[in-house]
Amino acid sequence: MIRIEQVQKFYRVSRGSGSAGKQVQALRDINLHIEQGKIFGIIGRSGAGKSTLLRTLNLLERPSSGKILIDGADITQFDTAQLHGLRQRIGMVFQHFNLLSSKTIADNIDFPLKLAGTYTAQQRRQRVDELLALVCLTDQKDKYPSQLSGGQKQRVGIARALANYPTLLLCDEATSALDPETTQSILRLLSDINQQLGLTIVLITHEMQVIRTICDQVAVIDAGEIVESGDVADVFLHPQHGVTQSLVAENQALDIDLMTLHRHRENGVLARLTYVGAAAHEPILSRVVAQTQVQMVILQGTISRIKNTPYGQLLVELIGTQTDIDLVLVSLRDADVRVDQLELPEQAEQNHRLNWE
Numbered sequence: 429m430i431r432i433e434q435v436q437k438f439y440r441v442s443r444g445s446g447s448a449g450k451q452v453q454a455l456r457d458i459n460l461h462i463e464q465g466k467i468f469g470i471i472g473r474s475g476a477g478k479s480t481l482l483r484t485l486n487l488l489e490r491p492s493s494g495k496i497l498i499d500g501a502d503i504t505q506f507d508t509a510q511l512h513g514l515r516q517r518i519g520m521v522f523q524h525f526n527l528l529s530s531k532t533i534a535d536n537i538d539f540p541l542k543l544a545g546t547y548t549a550q551q552r553r554q555r556v557d558e559l560l561a562l563v564c565l566t567d568q569k570d571k572y573p574s575q576l577s578g579g580q581k582q583r584v585g586i587a588r589a590l591a592n593y594p595t596l597l598l599c600d601e602a603t604s605a606l607d608p609e610t611t612q613s614i615l616r617l618l619s620d621i622n623q624q625l626g627l628t629i630v631l632i633t634h635e636m637q638v639i640r641t642i643c644d645q646v647a648v649i650d651a652g653e654i655v656e657s658g659d660v661a662d663v664f665l666h667p668q669h670g671v672t673q674s675l676v677a678e679n680q681a682l683d684i685d686l687m688t689l690h691r692h693r694e695n696g697v698l699a700r701l702t703y704v705g706a707a708a709h710e711p712i713l714s715r716v717v718a719q720t721q722v723q724m725v726i727l728q729g730t731i732s733r734i735k736n737t738p739y740g741q742l743l744v745e746l747i748g749t750q751t752d753i754d755l756v757l758v759s760l761r762d763a764d765v766r767v768d769q770l771e772l773p774e775q776a777e778q779n780h781r782l783n784w785e
């Protein structure tokens with residue numbers, strides 16, 4: 429279990445002579461709790477502080493103040509020997525793989541084992557073979573990194589990170605250099621590793637899709653601050669903060685034609701309906717609507733899943749008397765459907781996009 433308490437990070441930026449002492453604040457008052465065995469995602473825009481935050485967990489970046497507790501011990505107080513031990517137990521995966529180009533795939537994976545200095549040659553060979561099998565690269569072991577695809581290189585990166593039996597795996601934009609299909613296969617691998625080995629994964633990304641696919645919990649970071657955090661389904665289906673809402677909106681851009689359609693109706697109410705889990709499979713909508721005179725026009729619909737939870741989202745227009753519409757909305761809420769009434773922001777017309785606010 430990891431607990432981050434009141435962590436701040438300042439970087440000194442000295443441009444030439446004379447400007448010593450100028451600082452940038454990269455992290456502000458970070459408090460987070462990361463449970464054992466979970467996949468915890470941190471999402472934010474470029475420059476938000478994601479890499480800095482991730483790198484404080486193995487002290488590649490030392491916080492300027494605050495505590496980082498791993499299994500109860502504050503790692504910022506560790507001496508050199510303790511720090512060495514800590515880094516053995518934490519694996520790290522990078523966006524650009526960071527492989528040694530002059531070494532074979534097998535030697536790249538062997539590298540951390542060699543550095544550890546605690547294994548015999550025989551043990552190392554055996555471990556390398558196990559890891560190659562785990563990431564399905566046994567047949568590539570004698571090749572060099574330049575001979576592999578991006579996805580294969582990242583598999584090597586993951587095998588190398590797992591070499592010393594870590595209990596924590598840190599992933600810094602591990603799929604950002606990969607195409608969507610390869611991204612999915614790497615995410616599946618990370619998810620399998622999390623399940624099979626039970627190790628905790630903390631990953632950072634600017635891609636909502638990554639979080640949605642494999643994370644249990646998420647924290648949203650903006651300008652060095654955690655603005656929202658919780659279970660992925662809660663945070664993404666009911667985003668509270670502007671940054672989260674805009675990340676969600678990017679995944680759900682809506683065409684202007686639908687807005688034009690709405691504008692021509694006088695007595696319609698525009699609503700987004702979200703139903704999670706078992707409710708996603710039930711014909712709640714038709715049942716509720718059948719009880720009234722309300723007409724329901726479905727403008728957009730998706731059924732999807734967040735990790736293992738199915739959910740449905742519908743953008744609908746309800747047309748009818750206010751009393752009937754209210755009745756529909758109340759009945760939907762009673763049936764555990766989340767109802768967000770939407771208003772069309774003025775600027776949406778210029779943006780040609782509807783903001784889900």
Ligand code: ADP
Binds near residue numbers: 479
């Ligand atoms: P992200 O990973 O979300 O893109 P970073 O953690 O890399 O964000 O950076 C957060 C902020 O800290 C940025 O403003 C960045 O310019 C600054 N920063 C990062 N590393 C350094 C550094 N070594 N020296 C000075 N400023 C840095």
Ligand code: MG
Binds near residue numbers: 478479480
């Ligand atoms: Mg970064």
